Amino acid sequence: ITLNGRTFPRDDWTNLSPAITSALPRKLHLSPNHPISITRDLIESHFPPSLYTRTNTLDPIVTVKQNFDDLGFPLDHPGRSRTDTYYVNSSTVLRTHTSAHQFDSFKKNENEGFLIAADVYRRDAIDRSHYPAFHQMEGARTWDRRKFGSTGELVDTIYKEIETFAKVPGLEVDDTIPLYEETSNPMQVGVHSKEEVAAISAHLKRSCELFVADVFQRAKAAKAKQEGKKVQGTEPLKVRWIEAYFPFTAPSYELEVFWNDDWLEVLGSGVVKQEILNNAGHPDRVGWAFGVGLERIAMLLFNIPDIRLFWSEDHRFVSQFSKEKGVTRFKEFSRYPACYKDVAFWLPSTSTGAGGGWTWHENNLMELVRNIGGSLVEDVKLVDEFIHPKTGRKSCCYRINYRAWERTLTNEETNALHKEIEQRIAKELGVEIR
Numbered sequence: 001i002t003l004n005g006r007t008f009p010r011d012d013w014t015n016l017s018p019a020i021t022s023a024l025p026r027k028l029h030l031s032p033n034h035p036i037s038i039t040r041d042l043i044e045s046h047f048p049p050s051l052y053t054r055t056n057t058l059d060p061i062v063t064v065k066q067n068f069d070d071l072g073f074p075l076d077h078p079g080r081s082r083t084d085t086y087y088v089n090s091s092t093v094l095r096t097h098t099s100a101h102q103f104d105s106f107k108k109n110e111n112e113g114f115l116i117a118a119d120v121y122r123r124d125a126i127d128r129s130h131y132p133a134f135h136q137m138e139g140a141r142t143w144d145r146r147k148f149g150s151t152g153e154l155v156d157t158i159y160k161e162i163e164t165f166a167k168v169p170g171l172e173v174d175d176t177i178p179l180y181e182e183t184s185n186p187m188q189v190g191v192h193s194k195e196e197v198a199a200i201s202a203h204l205k206r207s208c209e210l211f212v213a214d215v216f217q218r219a220k221a222a223k224a225k226q227e228g229k230k231v232q233g234t235e236p237l238k239v240r241w242i243e244a245y246f247p248f249t250a251p252s253y254e255l256e257v258f259w260n261d262d263w264l265e266v267l268g269s270g271v272v273k274q275e276i277l278n279n280a281g282h283p284d285r286v287g288w289a290f291g292v293g294l295e296r297i298a299m300l301l302f303n304i305p306d307i308r309l310f311w312s313e314d315h316r317f318v319s320q321f322s323k324e325k326g327v328t329r330f331k332e333f334s335r336y337p338a339c340y341k342d343v344a345f346w347l348p349s350t351s352t353g354a355g356g357g358w359t360w361h362e363n364n365l366m367e368l369v370r371n372i373g374g375s376l377v378e379d380v381k382l383v384d385e386f387i388h389p390k391t392g393r394k395s396c397c398y399r400i401n402y403r404a405w406e407r408t409l410t411n412e413e414t415n416a417l418h419k420e421i422e423q424r425i426a427k428e429l430g431v432e433i434r
């Protein structure tokens with residue numbers, strides 16, 4: 001297979017499809033007037049370039065080592081399975097996260113910190129907020145212990161820098177979780193002192209709050225402008241930190257924002273596992289990292305109702321946004337009617353979960369539907385399942401919702417698509433259509 005001008009041998013791990021490889025050249029995060037790129041710009045603007053080197057052109061084709069091994073993912077981690085990840089071959093994947101570049105960036109050690117924005121790929125469900133190609137930004141910052149006379153001096157320097165951060169008016173932060181928790185969210189005992197963990201975590205949290213607050217205040221302002229109202233200066237933006245788990249950080253935290261009456265997870269982060277820095281040749285550096293999904297943020301900044309729209313080349317979408325105008329609310333163009341069709345089938349009696357051969361897994365269904373239906377499929381939902389009382393076989397019924405953004409789909413067209421999907425499901429997923 002030739003991808004991005006490089007040729008790779010296929011093997012039985014290969015699970016790429018045209019639907020996914022066609023996303024590789026798009027580079028939405030570098031397309032200047034695109035909402036994803038505007039969102040990237042906005043986040044970058046909160047990190048001084050002198051301290052944080054930007055790298056936004058890294059190749060999405062990475063090794064299994066870069067994507068998983070270097071970060072300490074255990075061999076049986078579900079993220080490694082072929083049902084969740086796009087494998088070019090057994091040793092090469094489409095990166096599933098920007099963290100795939102952490103280790104190499106630490107190794108290069110160009111600067112105290114870095115920011116990496118990139119397209120990432122995951123086999124996943126089909127709905128309004130999931131698309132198999134999306135974008136993330138990784139951020140990290142480290143300090144060299146050797147530059148300080150003592151831990152106290154290192155910690156003081158970190159707190160002094162935090163004091164220089166802009167104050168964020170109208171932000172209400174709930175940061176009441178413990179710094180670390182012995183069993184559920186441990187610090188790296190014997191590696192970092194408690195004082196270091198506290199200072200590094202504080203720097204991480206305040207750095208993230210800065211850009212998250214700005215992003216959400218802009219979203220609020222754009223919303224108020226569209227509705228012809230004044231931004232209410234009284235109602236603060238609420239964010240909260242919660243405990244998390246990632247194989248490459250300890251302790252780990254997630255930041256959630258209260259938006260449209262719900263807590264929304266916006267980023268994962270934590271104190272970098274020392275082993276990663278040690279293996280990267282920098283045992284004296286300590287620091288933090290975060291990863292943030294750009295679509296998630298762009299959808300609410302620009303009020304974009306469906307993640308597929310980011311990939312639209314329809315001028316009614318593309319022409320609405322520009323770098324000069326900044327954050328503006330998407331004006332929905334006419335939605336053509338949707339049409340759903342169901343497909344029901346018996347699962348093979350020996351279905352296994354992740355990994356293994358091409359046995360039944362929901363993500364394989366999603367991938368197949370996407371390859372045939374492309375962007376004409378809005379979502380796929382499990383609507384019914386039961387176990388036959390006599391045979392013990394399991395039946396599933398999925399509802400496929402068809403809709404195009406540009407036109408009304410004809411009945412014949414939808415029927416033909418659905419028929420093809422049904423036939424290929426029977427042939428390729430080892431299930432029996434009912």
Ligand code: DAH
Binds near residue numbers: 290
């Ligand atoms: N890579 C993680 C993901 O895709 C996000 C993440 C979590 C990145 C913690 C980080 C981090 O750098 O420290 O879900």
